Amino acid sequence: DTAVSQTPKYLVTQMGNDKSIKCEQNLGHDTMYWYKQDSKKFLKIMFSYNNKELIINETVPNRFSPKSPDKAHLNLHINSLELGDSAVYFCASSQVFGGETQYFGPGTRLLVL
Amino acid sequence: RKEVEQDPGPFNVPEGATVAFNCTYSNSASQSFFWYRQDCRKEPKLLMSVYSSGNEDGRFTAQLNRASQYISLLIRDSKLSDSATYLCVVNDGGFKTIFGAGTRLFVKA
Numbered sequence A: 001d002t003a004v005s006q007t008p009k010y011l012v013t014q015m016g017n018d019k020s021i022k023c024e025q026n027l028g029h030d031t032m033y034w035y036k037q038d039s040k041k042f043l044k045i046m047f048s049y050n051n052k053e054l055i056i057n058e059t060v061p062n063r064f065s066p067k068s069p070d071k072a073h074l075n076l077h078i079n080s081l082e083l084g085d086s087a088v089y090f091c092a093s094s095q096v097f098g099g100e101t102q103y104f105g106p107g108t109r110l111l112v113l
Numbered sequence B: 001r002k003e004v005e006q007d008p009g010p011f012n013v014p015e016g017a018t019v020a021f022n023c024t025y026s027n028s029a030s031q032s033f034f035w036y037r038q039d040c041r042k043e044p045k046l047l048m049s050v051y052s053s054g055n056e057d058g059r060f061t062a063q064l065n066r067a068s069q070y071i072s073l074l075i076r077d078s079k080l081s082d083s084a085t086y087l088c089v090v091n092d093g094g095f096k097t098i099f100g101a102g103t104r105l106f107v108k109a
Helices: none
Strands: A004-007 A010-013 A019-025 A031-037 A043-050 A053-057 A064-070 A073-078 A087-094 A108-112 B004-006 B011-014 B019-025 B032-038 B044-050 B055-057 B060-065 B070-075 B084-091 B097-099 B103-108
Touching: A004 A087, A010 A019, A019 A031, A019 A087, A019 A108, A031 A073, A043 A064, A043 A073, A043 B097, A053 A064, A073 A087, B004 B084, B011 B019, B019 B084, B019 B103, B032 B060, B032 B070, B044 B055, B044 B060, B070 B084
Parallel strands: A010 A108, B011 B103
Antiparallel strands: A004 A019, A019 A073, A031 A043, A031 A087, A043 A053, A064 A073, A087 A108, B004 B019, B019 B070, B032 B044, B032 B084, B055 B060, B060 B070, B084 B097, B084 B103
C-alpha cells in the first residue's frame, strides 16, 4: 500500500502550458505539503495545508495554485509554465501540523522545454 | 545566514568507517529536529528524530546542542547501503519545517 502517492511521476511540457500534479495520502493525516527540489537538490516548502485550509504559502509565484478537495488530497496546478519551474515536486503529509514526521510521495519530475 | 546549514560534502569513506555530520540552525526558538535520508532520485525518508538528551538507533547517534544551535549525526561501522544524502531538518517552533541542503555520503568497498 502506497502511503503518499503522486501522479504523474514524470511530466515533460512546453513553456507556457498549464499542468496539474495530484497527490493523495491514505494515512489519515491532517496536514499535507508541497515541496520543490531544484537542480541543486535544495528542498523548499511551497505550501502547507491543514484540514483542507492553507496555512503556509511561501514566496511562490501565483502561477502555482494548490487545491485541497479533502484531507486526503492536495493537488498543485501550475499556469504558464516557465523554464525555471523544472524541478522535482514532492508532496508530503504529517499527522498533525508542525514538528511531526513527514511522509513523502515519490516525487514528480517536471521538465519544461 | 541560512536558516539551516550543512556541509554539502561529499564525504567519501571506506566501509566500516565512522563518519559525523554537523548541522547548524539560526532560529533559537526552533523546537523539533530530525535527520532525513534521501537516496538518489528518491523521496526523503525520516532517519531519526533528535532529542535534547541525544538518542541512538543502532549504528546511528544523533545529538542536539541547543546552546550552540547545532545538531549532529554519527554513523558507526558504515555500510555501502548508507550511501545517500542526509538532510538536517528543523521545525521553527511555528508553522514551518526547514530542510538543510543535505550532506552527501559515499561509502566505498
